Amino acid sequence: MPLEIKQLHQHFVGEVSGVDLTKPLTAAEAAAIEAGMDRYAVLIFHGQDITDEQQIAFSKNFGDLELPDNKSNIIKDHERRVRREIADVSNLGKDNEPLDRNDRRRFFNFGNQLWHSDSSFRVIPSKYSLLSCRSVVSRGGNTEFADMRAAYDALDDWQKAEVDGLICEHSLMYSRGILGFTELTDEEKANFKPVRQSLVRQHPVTGRKSLYLSAHAGGIVGWPMPEARSLLRDLNDHATHPDFVYVHKWRLHDLVIWDNRQTMHRVRRFPDTTEKRDMRRTTLTGGVQTAQQEDQLRAAE
Ligand code: OGA
Ligand code: MN
Secondary structure (H helix, E strand, O other), X not given: OOOEEEXXXXXXXXXXXXXXXXXXXXHHHHHHHHHHHHHHOEEEEOOOOOOHHHHHHHHHHHOOEOOOOXXXXXXOHHHOOOXXXXXXXXXXXXXXXXXOOOXXXXXXXXXXXXXXXXXXXXXXXXEEEEEEEOOOOOOOOOEEEEEHHHHHHOOOHHXXXXXXXXXXXXXXXHHHHHOOXXXXXXXXXXXXXXXXXXXXXXXXXXXXXEEOOOOOEEEEOOOOHHHHHHHHHHHHHHHOOHHHEEEEOOOOOOEEEEEOOXXXXXXXXXXXXXXXXXXXEEEEEOOOOOOOOHHHHHHHO
């Protein structure tokens, strides 16, 4: 059966059939998936019972892996349940049991329940995230996606003019601060120094513009903080209106790819201290900055 993509939402999201991700892709399959990503921004594959190695091999068809740099999480290498190339997005510790209610890694994970774009707190943010479902929970735990191209297109002209050229400051400190998780070590605080990202991005292939929002965005360069936060809140409300949102209900062995340059996502609550939600993510680097950093600007002066 040839590879086919069926659109699931009026703006975005494709459901892919006719491909087996346990096997190496043909060049034509890889090209069709990448073109599908450009068009639909989120692709869903069902029934893909893959190993970590197969997930990594599949991911590399579309770019270079983004690897942990000790600045993107509070987890320590010795606490890792899965290999470094995989971001452990589960609720589980190394013993494969749910994290305790008061575990600070659990507190940190609540950040994934806020609308965000992966790694927007990195100077070079990510391109795609590829999330594989290795166990499902009895209720909750859906992942929602918002189309940030459709959200941009729906702005009025004066709103487009207002956001054009703005640069935001993104940090894990901002997203965790929203949740009141502020007990960071001095080392973590230093690691989570804000980075700059353009508020409006343009897709390198399609040329479509999108709003680059994220829970990590906590300021706008040159703006008073309350004014910046209220604009960001307003844009987030707009961009996550149900018209722009797709809800994914996970089935065992689903794999979902999303383009972090064109979408936001969040996971919904589930019984995380009593049930196991084993989700494993590979992430591809976007390769380019969206804005010059403060120190780069100073060095150029
Ligand atoms: C992620 C994330 C969503 C989920 O993997 O980047 O935000 O459904 N998780 O666990
Ligand atoms: Mn995420």
